[in-house]
Amino acid sequence: MRAEQQGNCIIVYDVKDFDADHVFDCGQCFRWNREEDGSYTGVASGRSANISFVAGNFQDGGTLRIDNCTLEDFRDFWCGYLDLGRDYGEIKRRITENDSVMRKAAEFGSGIRLLRQDPWETVISFIISQNSNIPRIKKCIEKLCTMFGDPAGEYRGEMRYAFPRPEQLACLTRDDLAPVKLGYRDKYILSTAADVARDGGASLAAAAGMNHDDAQKEIRKLKGVGPKVADCILLFGLHKYDSFPLDVWMKKIMNKLYGFDEDDTRGMDAYARSRYGELSGFAQQYLYYYARFNL
């Protein structure tokens, strides 16, 4: 992998297993929007950018273009955020071994990568996601950022905003949040923001160092965080790859492809975590993406 600066953007060569649609539209993130040219524009950790990928040959992968980015930004942040240091080919080899179903799913979503997102942002984002749908979730989050987040500069003619910090939400009232249209989730957001602001994110950081079950138990102390949201936070925000979030789509696809009863989440979780272990999260993403486009 080789990166070089060209004007206001970074070109990364020889990037393998990357497909912008797979990465930004596989349900893990909510602040990236597809442009007409197939690139994605978004904000992560207060940095706005436009990301596009041009597939090259099979051996060397392709070329990744990150606009509005310096070499320093790339090294300090985007390289890690986009998880470019990980060999997804090896991951796919391991989870598809003797598993024709997984092979099919991994082939379908072959360019998926797990973004290394901010813990706090994933906590709030996935609390908002409960019992809702993606367009609405994205609207809520964007509104939350424009109303309460710090301005993060103008990009492509639009002012961009960082995700609000815990203390920026903890001081609000339900009336303040009303324009965001969070519905009944507003009280969960306020309670969770107060908790995280109080300990400065220490409990989140602590959870990152625990085993899966203890970490889940810790995260679930937050209001509005049940088993599904907790696993999303663990996987997407705390980068605990042995998590296997089970939402309605996963339940459907696990039923269809592996024959589990749709309400047997215990069984599915036990199966996935024993079979895929530290790679459960990757397996989940391939299956989820496959389900979204094949059910």
Added chain:
DNA sequence: TCGCAGGTGGTCG
């Protein structure tokens, strides 16, 4: 109009 959408908290047996 009404059910449903990336679930969860509260309540009850």
Added chain:
DNA sequence: CGACCACCTGCG
């Protein structure tokens, strides 16, 4: 501990 069910809001 497991099985219900109400819940904000927007959309078809």
